[in-house]
Amino acid sequence: MRQTDLPGFLGRFYTLFCLLLLSGLAGCGKRFSHSVRQVPAPVPVAATVPDYTDSTLTLAAGEHYGRSRLHTFLYGKHYRSVWTTPVEVPVLDIGTAYGGLEPLQMGGSRQTINLRLQDSTGTEYVIRSLDKEPASALPKRLQKSYLADFIRDATSATNPYAPLALPAMAEAIGIHYLEPELVFVPHDPRLGEFMDKIGGTMALLERRPAKDQSDYDPMGNASKVKSTRSAITERLTDNDSHFDARLFLRSRLFDMLLGDWSRHEDNWRWAEEEYSDKAYVYRAIPRDRDNIFFKMDDGPVPWLLQRLGVKPHFQSFHKRISASRLEKLNRSGRNLDELILARLSWQDWQQIADSVQQALTDEVIEQAFTALPDTIHALTAASTISKLKSRRDALPQMARSCYATLAKKVQVVGTDKHERFAVEVQPNGGILVRVYKMHKDKEVQQLLYERLFHSSETRTLELYGLGGDDVFILSGDARPGMKIKVWGGSGEDHYEANSPKPASRLQIFDSKYRNRLEVPRKAKVKLSNEQNVQTFNAEGWLLRYYLD
Numbered sequence: 001m002r003q004t005d006l007p008g009f010l011g012r013f014y015t016l017f018c019l020l021l022l023s024g025l026a027g028c029g030k031r032f033s034h035s036v037r038q039v040p041a042p043v044p045v046a047a048t049v050p051d052y053t054d055s056t057l058t059l060a061a062g063e064h065y066g067r068s069r070l071h072t073f074l075y076g077k078h079y080r081s082v083w084t085t086p087v088e089v090p091v092l093d094i095g096t097a098y099g100g101l102e103p104l105q106m107g108g109s110r111q112t113i114n115l116r117l118q119d120s121t122g123t124e125y126v127i128r129s130l131d132k133e134p135a136s137a138l139p140k141r142l143q144k145s146y147l148a149d150f151i152r153d154a155t156s157a158t159n160p161y162a163p164l165a166l167p168a169m170a171e172a173i174g175i176h177y178l179e180p181e182l183v184f185v186p187h188d189p190r191l192g193e194f195m196d197k198i199g200g201t202m203a204l205l206e207r208r209p210a211k212d213q214s215d216y217d218p219m220g221n222a223s224k225v226k227s228t229r230s231a232i233t234e235r236l237t238d239n240d241s242h243f244d245a246r247l248f249l250r251s252r253l254f255d256m257l258l259g260d261w262s263r264h265e266d267n268w269r270w271a272e273e274e275y276s277d278k279a280y281v282y283r284a285i286p287r288d289r290d291n292i293f294f295k296m297d298d299g300p301v302p303w304l305l306q307r308l309g310v311k312p313h314f315q316s317f318h319k320r321i322s323a324s325r326l327e328k329l330n331r332s333g334r335n336l337d338e339l340i341l342a343r344l345s346w347q348d349w350q351q352i353a354d355s356v357q358q359a360l361t362d363e364v365i366e367q368a369f370t371a372l373p374d375t376i377h378a379l380t381a382a383s384t385i386s387k388l389k390s391r392r393d394a395l396p397q398m399a400r401s402c403y404a405t406l407a408k409k410v411q412v413v414g415t416d417k418h419e420r421f422a423v424e425v426q427p428n429g430g431i432l433v434r435v436y437k438m439h440k441d442k443e444v445q446q447l448l449y450e451r452l453f454h455s456s457e458t459r460t461l462e463l464y465g466l467g468g469d470d471v472f473i474l475s476g477d478a479r480p481g482m483k484i485k486v487w488g489g490s491g492e493d494h495y496e497a498n499s500p501k502p503a504s505r506l507q508i509f510d511s512k513y514r515n516r517l518e519v520p521r522k523a524k525v526k527l528s529n530e531q532n533v534q535t536f537n538a539e540g541w542l543l544r545y546y547l548d
Contacts, residue, residue: 076299222271236538240279263333416467429481455481
């Protein structure tokens, strides 16, 4: 921090301190302990199973989010009225739902109470509590503190019923999706050991994206659904396998329309399709849509926290979003974006953005929101629909902004098999990159990757060979309009450059072990046996990702 910035920083800090002090006083007398349960267990708990046929219950998802005027002024209105408004909810009968469901195990993050169940065919479902307990991530001694209440209250920035509106829109734009349904989980003795943890809870019930989904169209009728760890491992260890980048981009553009800031690696699953012997393509299945249509900056405390840089990716859902805010919104998904979308040109982005925009008509959007409970639709639908339509109209500009951010530095990542990277410098300084599958004897087998990079878009081009014996050929007579950085990784690699002009912007990083370099002196070569493990092979590269 520059010295001249200090007074402004101290002023903002003092303002924040005063706001937190006032809000602390506003919350005095509250009991800082919570449960995601809406209905406490009866005393005594029924030993027999009641008849839940066609039963419903009318209750609010989170009465505790209704706060004093002072508290609401300081922290914002958020979706407090949504949380405190009663809705009619079907009571879940696990004995008859989907032919009967058997509880398996608790799961999920520390914030959401999850219960996995399965039907008689082995198809799994998951119950996810509507309310959250983010303060459970705090040290135990702080879980009943004012700080816990502060963090818990931020859940009111989300609309708990919003995921119900997504299936119709996702189907219209041609991406995979889940179909959540709103249920109330009673204190049912058939829940067994799990009754105390999830009984009395409003929740979303949906298919669990795992295993065999061949009978389920929303997940692409995939015979196998894999975790992100499994899909990335396959992609990095075998150059016959790849991600469906175009479908992934459709999903990511939908994320941006929804304002979904939580798209880290664990919030995806992948429909696996074997298209040749032991070669797979992975198609994205988004999951965990808890943070769409976020409303956080309508109070002075959260507004100031954002200005101080606290959780910058927590971007509120507005009609318009600037390029800088869009970049922050996409921050949690950046790792997957860089790996998967690196093969797509701007023409690809433009084509897909136009397609998504045209498919998401006013009628599709308006019909999708009829899936919300009537009382919630009356409270939120008009405002949310208006903002969503505005963002849809601006989707080509949003796509261009996101593309420009990713294009500044592009990573072309190989595998632990053998690849040939052909880097051809164009007369205008652009670079054409082709990556080929290569046999052990250096014979080229097939083209795996091709993209033309423009100096007006890209500043740095990074090539990673990972494992295997790779070949990097730099050709052309012009000086590149961008830096070219190459990490050979493990294996015995071969580097070749036929002219000093392209080599002047070439940097090579590899080990001292049995690599062959035929490059001009102008190339910058750094050989060391202490390379960063993340650039060494597939196993090291996996350390870059947030994986369960």
